[in-house]
Amino acid sequence: MAKQEQGETWQDIKEIWGNSSLGEKINFQFSTLIEELKANTSQWEKDAIKSDMTKLKSSWEQYKGNVSQWEKDSISKDVSKISQLLEKFLKKLKRKK
Amino acid sequence: MQKQEEQLFNQILEDNKTSIYRICRIYAVSPIEPQDLFQEVIFHIWKSYSTFKGKSNISTWIYKIALNVCNRSKMQFESLNNKTTRLESIQFKLSETIPDEIEEIKFKALRECISLLNAVDGSIVILHLDELPYKEIAAITDLTENHIAVKMKRIKKILLDCITPKLK
Numbered sequence: 001m002a003k004q005e006q007g008e009t010w011q012d013i014k015e016i017w018g019n020s021s022l023g024e025k026i027n028f029q030f031s032t033l034i035e036e037l038k039a040n041t042s043q044w045e046k047d048a049i050k051s052d053m054t055k056l057k058s059s060w061e062q063y064k065g066n067v068s069q070w071e072k073d074s075i076s077k078d079v080s081k082i083s084q085l086l087e088k089f090l091k092k093l094k095r096k097k
Numbered sequence: 098m099q100k101q102e103e104q105l106f107n108q109i110l111e112d113n114k115t116s117i118y119r120i121c122r123i124y125a126v127s128p129i130e131p132q133d134l135f136q137e138v139i140f141h142i143w144k145s146y147s148t149f150k151g152k153s154n155i156s157t158w159i160y161k162i163a164l165n166v167c168n169r170s171k172m173q174f175e176s177l178n179n180k181t182t183r184l185e186s187i188q189f190k191l192s193e194t195i196p197d198e199i200e201e202i203k204f205k206a207l208r209e210c211i212s213l214l215n216a217v218d219g220s221i222v223i224l225h226l227d228e229l230p231y232k233e234i235a236a237i238t239d240l241t242e243n244h245i246a247v248k249m250k251r252i253k254k255i256l257l258d259c260i261t262p263k264l265k
Contacts, residue, residue, distance in 0.1 A: 009261050010253065016203045017226040021119045025192045026135070028114075030107045033186035037143045040184070 106146055110139065113159045116227055120160075123208050123223060124167035136184050138166045153236060160229070160237050164220045203264060210259035214252060221245060222252050 121134035141162050149158055196204070211219050217238060224234045231242045231249075238245070 005261075006257055009257055009264065012203070012264060013207060013256065013260060014226060016200070016207045017119065019196065019200060020122050020204055020207075021115045022194050023192060023196045024118065024131075025190045026114050026118060027188045027190065028107065028110060029186040029188070030103075033107070033184070034103055034143075036184050036186045037140060040140065041144070 106143070109155055109159065110142070113156060116156075117159065117163050119227065120163045120167055120223060122204075123211055124170060126208075126212075129170060132187075132189050134167055134170055135189075136187055137170065138163045139184070139187065141166050154233065157233055157236050160224060160227075164223070164237070168216045168220070206260055206263035210256050210263070213259060214255065218248060218252050218255075221248055222256065225249060 117138050118131065118135055121138060122131040125131040125134050142159060145162060149155070211222060214222065217240075220238055221234060221240075224237060229237075231245045234240075234245050235242045240248075
């Protein structure tokens with residue numbers, strides 16, 4: 001492709017990009033926006049967590065066969081250590097109360 | 098959020114809405130609508146606003162959020178069965194300058210060609226088309242300016258090869 005033609009096509013691309021927002025007008029009703037955002041937070045977060053969990057589960061199904069026994073044992077040890085530490089922490093917290 | 102902060106937040110949205118919408122439009126592939134993505138981006142901007150430390154330019158931060166939300170949207174929306182929350186406070190109206198059929202075809206061609214790129218390259222070209230300097234693109238993508246320059250050469254070639262026959 002000749003340099004000039006490339007330059008012209010690149011200009012076309014820039015124009016297409018620039019025009020891509022012209023078809024729609026966006027209006028914010030700022031007087032109610034913040035309240036609406038606050039009201040939606042909880043549901044949004046629940047949905048986001050649900051979506052992440054689904055993603056994790058499906059990825060795990062795909063890859064669990066590739067995880068070696070050594071890795072499984074190592075993760076299991078880590079989880080057990082974390083659980084013990086968490087238990088200790090909770091006990092201390094209860095005592096302080 | 099204090100009144101003054103609220104006003105600043107509103108101003109940020111107003112100043113950046115066109116750029117955000119352009120990004121949403123290029124990433125929205127049926128059944129995801131650009132309006133859905135736009136609302137999702139606005140929500141994430143609001144959610145992260147309190148953590149914005151002002152270390153970077155506000156538009157750099159907005160672009161980062163918009164690209165992150167849009168890049169991971171496909172998988173998220175699929176697992177949510179396309180269920181999204183609508184914010185009544187954001188209204189979309191057709192403007193007087195409705196793009197004609199040819200412009201729509203050209204836009205679809207650009208979207209198709211950008212979708213051939215990986216997530217990072219797609220983000221780079223979008224930011225470049227939005228006329229951001231390499232320095233800012235580097236800040237958004239966590240790459241060096243030199244790396245951006247090298248990548249842009251390759252991305253440009255891929256895009257031109259893809260779009261040229263479609264625009265003829």
